[in-house]
Amino acid sequence: MLPYPPSIRNAISHLSRLPGIGQKTAERLAMHLLHVPDRAVHELARSLVDLKKNTRMCSVCFTLSDTPVCAICGDPDRNASLLCVVEGPTEVMAIEKTAAFKGVYHVLHGVLSPMDGIGPDDIRIRELVDRVKKGIVKEIVLATDTRVEGEATAAYLVEVLKPFPVTVTRIASGMPAGGEVRYSDPVTLKNAMEKRYAL
Amino acid sequence: MLPYPPSIRNAISHLSRLPGIGQKTAERLAMHLLHVPDRAVHELARSLVDLKKNTRMCSVCFTLSDTPVCAICGDPDRNASLLCVVEGPTEVMAIEKTAAFKGVYHVLHGVLSPMDGIGPDDIRIRELVDRVKKGIVKEIVLATDTRVEGEATAAYLVEVLKPFPVTVTRIASGMPAGGEVRYSDPVTLKNAMEKRYAL
Numbered sequence: 475m476l477p478y479p480p481s482i483r484n485a486i487s488h489l490s491r492l493p494g495i496g497q498k499t500a501e502r503l504a505m506h507l508l509h510v511p512d513r514a515v516h517e518l519a520r521s522l523v524d525l526k527k528n529t530r531m532c533s534v535c536f537t538l539s540d541t542p543v544c545a546i547c548g549d550p551d552r553n554a555s556l557l558c559v560v561e562g563p564t565e566v567m568a569i570e571k572t573a574a575f576k577g578v579y580h581v582l583h584g585v586l587s588p589m590d591g592i593g594p595d596d597i598r599i600r601e602l603v604d605r606v607k608k609g610i611v612k613e614i615v616l617a618t619d620t621r622v623e624g625e626a627t628a629a630y631l632v633e634v635l636k637p638f639p640v641t642v643t644r645i646a647s648g649m650p651a652g653g654e655v656r657y658s659d660p661v662t663l664k665n666a667m668e669k670r671y672a673l
Numbered sequence: 674m675l676p677y678p679p680s681i682r683n684a685i686s687h688l689s690r691l692p693g694i695g696q697k698t699a700e701r702l703a704m705h706l707l708h709v710p711d712r713a714v715h716e717l718a719r720s721l722v723d724l725k726k727n728t729r730m731c732s733v734c735f736t737l738s739d740t741p742v743c744a745i746c747g748d749p750d751r752n753a754s755l756l757c758v759v760e761g762p763t764e765v766m767a768i769e770k771t772a773a774f775k776g777v778y779h780v781l782h783g784v785l786s787p788m789d790g791i792g793p794d795d796i797r798i799r800e801l802v803d804r805v806k807k808g809i810v811k812e813i814v815l816a817t818d819t820r821v822e823g824e825a826t827a828a829y830l831v832e833v834l835k836p837f838p839v840t841v842t843r844i845a846s847g848m849p850a851g852g853e854v855r856y857s858d859p860v861t862l863k864n865a866m867e868k869r870y871a872l
Contacts, residue, residue: 477769479739481720481727488720491713493705499693505763506692507724508737515725518687519718521680525706526714528680538707540678564704570676 482508534605536581536598538563546570546578553577555612559602559631561585561619569617577615580605585623586630597627599634606638613641620647681707733804735780735797737762745769745777752776754811758801758830760784760818768816776814779804784822785829796826798833805837812840819846 478486482504490500507515531537532544539545546552546566556577560566566579584597605611616631618624628644635642647665649658658666677685681703689699706714730736731743738744745751745765755776759765765778783796804810815830817823827843834841846864848857857865 477744477766479728479737479744481723481739482737485720485724488717491717492702494698494701501766502693503691504724507721508728512725514690515721518690519721521684521687522706522714522718524680525684525703526711529678529707538678538681540680545676545678567676567700 531581535566535579536583536601537566537579551576554610556615557605557611557613558615558617560617561624561627565617575615577613582618582627585618585627587623594630594634599631602631603634603638606635606640611640613643615643615645617645620645730780734765734778735782735800736765736778750775753809755814756804756810756812757814757816759816760823760826764816774814776812781817781826784817784826786822793829793833798830801830802833802837805834805839810839812842814842814844816844819844 485504485507486497486500489495489503490497492500495503507518528540529538530540530542532539532547533542534547535544537544537546541548553576556575557580558569558575558577559580559582560569561582561584563581566581569575569579580598580602582597582599582602584592586592586594586597606614614631614635616628618627632642646669647662648669649655649662649666653662655663684703684706685696685699688694688702689696691699694702706717727739728737729739729741731738731746732741733746734743736743736745740747752775755774756779757768757774757776758779758781759768760781760783762780765780768774768778779797779801781796781798781801783791785791785793785796805813813830813834815827817826831841845868846861847868848854848861848865852861854862
């Protein structure tokens with residue numbers, strides 16, 4: 475057991491349960507907090523409690539939100555006929571940071587993964603179909619990962635969405651920005667070659 | 674600005690002010706906290722507030738403590754005649770982890786550093802002298818860093834402690850455990866050579 479007094483040991487113990495925070499980092503953080511103003515520590519603690527208390531799911535797209543309808547779904551400047559399907563809220567944030575997408579989202583909260591027992595009823599596919607049925611959506615961009623589960627989920631959604639008068643698209647596959655051909659894996663290179671475009 | 678809702682943005686902002694926690698790590702931590710039970714987040718927040726509220730300085734050795742006198746100073750099995758002088762509470766913990774020292778400590782809360790305007794009156798040297806005057810201490814181990822300020826502080830303390838009937842010692846200099854001679858810096862090697870001992 476560490477020779478710290480109980481309050482310090484307790485804080486270190488809680489901090490070290492966070493992902494990526496080991497024993498040494500937790501000790502360093504605790505020592506840091508002992509040297510910052512009381513107010514700053516209270517604000518940090520409060521922000522963590524509020525994070526849990528105030529964050530819910532958007533009732534339209536199911537991303538994380540402080541409000542019943544998220545800022546994106548509630549923005550009249552967003553194109554509601556262009557719907558991007560993603561695995562989780564983290565993917566929404568990643569795409570938002572690009573500022574390259576002006577449509578709206580649908581968060582599945584997972585991908586199909588028979589190995590983990592996750593089937594179509596375990597992710598928000600029914601809610602996606604319900605949205606499509608309303609007739610506002612014209613194009614659905616499938617932006618699940620380009621890994622096995624993401625590709626399988628995209629393939630499944632193509633089938634599910636076939637009865638509806640919507641265009642279903644998939645995010646492009648190819649070389650990542652800054653990628654080096656010599657170090658690229660064969661699947662990426664194959665995709666990049668097959669999806670080559672005229673300049 | 675990040676496209677997160679305010680509560681998440683606020684938590685990320687506070688987390689990213691911690692040392693070694695960048696924007697991406699703060700985002701990852703916030704996402705993690707959204708998925709752990711409410712209770713765990715409350716306990717974490719509470720532990721940080723308690724850390725500040727309950728931690729004070731030991732009135733004897735000035736290390737961090739939950740109680741007026743720390744567990745080390747209050748332990749009758751520790752040798753009160755053997756006093757180890759260190760820069761801060763972190764050094765106390767580092768030495769305690771070795772389980773190789775059974776004496777007590779004196780925490781200076783700093784080292785002499787004229788460049789930073791830190792002189793003898795800015796660290797707890799007067800309190801050290803007061804302890805020595807009580808006549809219980811027989812040996813003082815100077816365990817400040819072997820860097821410029823630590824060495825200067827040790828040299829200064831040797832002078833300050835000269836009038837008293839105590840043995841003043843310094844932690845050994847030499848090769849660190851697992852050290853490689855070929856990669857050791859000249860000062861370390863010189864020390865290791867000069868302080869060589871018979872086998």
